Amino acid sequence: MAEEKRELPLLDSCDLLVCGGGFGGISASLAAGRLGKKVILLEKQYVLGGLGTAGLVTIYLPLCDGLGHQVSFGLAEELLRLSISLGAEAEYPKSWLEEEDPSRRTRKDPRFRVRYNPWLFAILAEQALRKAGVQILYGCYGVDTVMEGDRIESVILESISGRQRIRAGAVVDATGDACIAHLAGAPTKVFDQGNVLAAWYYSLGKAGYDLNILGFSDVPSEDRAGEEAPEPLMKRRFSGLDCREVSEMMQHSHASVLRDLQKRRKQDPTLVPTAIAAIPQLRMTRRIRGAYALDPEETHRYFADSIGMVADWRKRGPVYEVPFRTLYAPQVRNLITAGRCTSVTDGMWDIMRVIPCCAVTGQAAGTAAALTTDFPTMDIRQLQQVLTDNGVALHWQELSRC
Numbered sequence: 001m002a003e004e005k006r007e008l009p010l011l012d013s014c015d016l017l018v019c020g021g022g023f024g025g026i027s028a029s030l031a032a033g034r035l036g037k038k039v040i041l042l043e044k045q046y047v048l049g050g051l052g053t054a055g056l057v058t059i060y061l062p063l064c065d066g067l068g069h070q071v072s073f074g075l076a077e078e079l080l081r082l083s084i085s086l087g088a089e090a091e092y093p094k095s096w097l098e099e100e101d102p103s104r105r106t107r108k109d110p111r112f113r114v115r116y117n118p119w120l121f122a123i124l125a126e127q128a129l130r131k132a133g134v135q136i137l138y139g140c141y142g143v144d145t146v147m148e149g150d151r152i153e154s155v156i157l158e159s160i161s162g163r164q165r166i167r168a169g170a171v172v173d174a175t176g177d178a179c180i181a182h183l184a185g186a187p188t189k190v191f192d193q194g195n196v197l198a199a200w201y202y203s204l205g206k207a208g209y210d211l212n213i214l215g216f217s218d219v220p221s222e223d224r225a226g227e228e229a230p231e232p233l234m235k236r237r238f239s240g241l242d243c244r245e246v247s248e249m250m251q252h253s254h255a256s257v258l259r260d261l262q263k264r265r266k267q268d269p270t271l272v273p274t275a276i277a278a279i280p281q282l283r284m285t286r287r288i289r290g291a292y293a294l295d296p297e298e299t300h301r302y303f304a305d306s307i308g309m310v311a312d313w314r315k316r317g318p319v320y321e322v323p324f325r326t327l328y329a330p331q332v333r334n335l336i337t338a339g340r341c342t343s344v345t346d347g348m349w350d351i352m353r354v355i356p357c358c359a360v361t362g363q364a365a366g367t368a369a370a371l372t373t374d375f376p377t378m379d380i381r382q383l384q385q386v387l388t389d390n391g392v393a394l395h396w397q398e399l400s401r402c
């Protein structure tokens with residue numbers, strides 16, 4: 001079998017193959033491309049951004065701790081600014097974006113988050129990647145790996161060109177579902193609880209153009225504290241790892257959009273949907289079991305191998321340093337993860353899956369892959385130096401200086 005796989009036509013070779021073009025994959029590709037590596041980005045859709053564009057999840061959650069400290073920097077901030085560079089939708093935290101003095105930032109805009117237009121972001125991200133020399137391959141689905149012992153020799157993809165393979169020195173799994181890790185035999189964990197149904201969609205009516213949020217996360221944010229939890233769209237939960245189940249989920253989601261529109265059309269008969277999700281709105285599916293799993297109890301904990309920091313989007317205060325060890329499983333030495341499939345405990349998953357955290361882990365994964373193809377023996381000091389040179393703050397003690 002292994003030999004048969006090896007005989008598949010070789011489409012290309014690269015230093016780094018990034019599988020998945022959501023916020024995790026975009027950040028990983030930008031980081032490695034800017035460090036001069038030959039990077040190929042595989043994306044099965046024909047648009048970049050993943051859930052953050054095709055999934056219509058266009059709220060860039062906070063880069064700050066809610067107490068006035070920015071905690072996520074580097075590409076997490078660059079992509080936030082890029083997302084609204086041609087205009088923000090709804091939220092615009094003026095004091096964070098325009099105020100130089102940090103002490104004056106928080107009064108009016110307690111959290112550094114924005115809402116952006118998905119399609120503008122997808123195009124702007126594509127241009128940024130092209131400028132960084134990244135080769136984007138759309139319509140390419142990573143479906144298997146060719147292994148050489150405990151390393152991935154190449155990734156097999158399917159596309160309009162048929163079944164081919166790409167040889168890579170290192171691979172970033174930014175599929176959101178740990179697809180490549182699973183195929184390569186790395187240990188993974190599925191989200192046992194399953195996902196609630198979501199049906200976020202855009203509409204245009206008398207009140208203008210708007211994002212309609214149907215189907216909240218299980219864990220509500222402080223902003224919604226005191227509000228009555230909305231009824232879930234349906235009782236059933238979805239793993240996201242079975243094609244028949246996901247197809248059914250999409251149909252339930254579409255039916256929920258229609259029901260919502262019909263209800264709202266009684267007030268505004270002009271209302272029409274302008275975009276429905278092109279990919280399933282699944283929050284948590286499968287992640288790696290890495291060398292370390294970050295837990296929500298570890299707020300403000302110092303990690304010597306921190307690659308950056310993230311906040312808790314749901315409440316003010318918690319700050320997490322993210323250990324490099326959460327990005328890889330030692331069983332597959334040249335594979336690293338970025339985005340919502342990194343190694344965390346169940347409780348931490350809901351914090352780490354959101355857009356700014358995906359950008360933080362993406363930048364670290366891409367930078368690491370530009371420096372080594374053997375992640376368990378990574379020179380952490382060197383990685384941290386390159387990250388800090390590129391604007392990342394690693395430890396919460398540094399925050400008073402930001």
Ligand SMILES: Cc1cc2nc3c(=O)[nH]c(=O)nc-3n(C[C@H](O)[C@H](O)[C@H](O)COP(=O)(O)OP(=O)(O)OC[C@H]3O[C@@H](n4cnc5c(N)ncnc54)[C@H](O)[C@@H]3O)c2cc1C
Nearest residue numbers: 020022023024044050051059142175176281282339340355
């Ligand atoms: C309903 C819902 C609401 C949310 N609300 C928010 C919110 O308000 N704010 C926020 O910040 N976050 C929110 N999130 C979370 C956030 O949107 C995502 O977790 C985040 O965008 C994930 O980024 P990612 O790059 O890890 O993965 P994804 O965005 O899932 O991107 C993965 C990409 O990989 C591609 N891909 C997958 N498998 C393969 C393969 N085998 N080969 C090639 N390509 C592949 C996919 O097409 C996709 O483009 C929400 C999520 C959901 C579902």
